[in-house]
Amino acid sequence: MTTFLIGFMGSGKTTIAQLLATDFVDMDQVIVNRIGMPISTFFEMSGEVAFREIESQVLEELSKSDGVIATGGGVVTSDDNRRILSESEAEIIYLKSDFDTLYQQISDDTTNVRPLFVDKSREELQVLFETRAPLYEAIATQVIKTSGKTPKEIVKEIRR
Template structure:
């Protein structure tokens, strides 16, 4: 959450696919509403279905931040021919970005304390590192600098 996946995906390819947008279209409601009604487990099941479908296409895909929490999703990403880019940051930077972003309210941010969010971050980081084909440290870098590093 808050690493800039959508921003960087858009710079890589203006016609990128945002997984969250595909999921919203499929479930017919905002993800935060779906979380309230059906819960995270149901959301993750739909997320896995969408991920499997999207990895069978070509192009740039921006996944949701929690996609790596599912062993099935990590398997899908590892077996795909896609380059998996991990936009790595420290927790404090991500927390500040998420707190400041009023246009993209994340269900996990609303429902968890800072300590709980840090635990989520610490659980996800090694999973991202394990499947990434490229790790880009983003702290203190502009989106354009991150893009140049990816393309190098």
């Protein structure tokens, strides 16, 4: 069985994936390995469209595997990706949080540089968040509200 974790940047997808399975897959790391550079560098050199094409290829491959997969926050922006996720027999868990909490978590994370966070104002990020939220909701098989919960509490809720 495959489980995809989806949600906006900063929602804790990788953290939760690590707690759910020791052999989890981080899609962003798979992409970094494939392109041979940080995603932020690839964004600067090749742009978001090129990144999304690679992301779709990786998602298609991972949709045929088993295990827990942490996706990138923008995976739902592509019609193809939403189709791949919806047509898979995977569980798709949306880690849902409010924008203010996510913004604070992204701001506090100095180890994970997110290209869209660096390039956009808070207002632009909020618009991005509001645009993506219904896309996450539409394909999720389970929605977990994460605001005010610890990672362990979230994992416990997922496993119920």
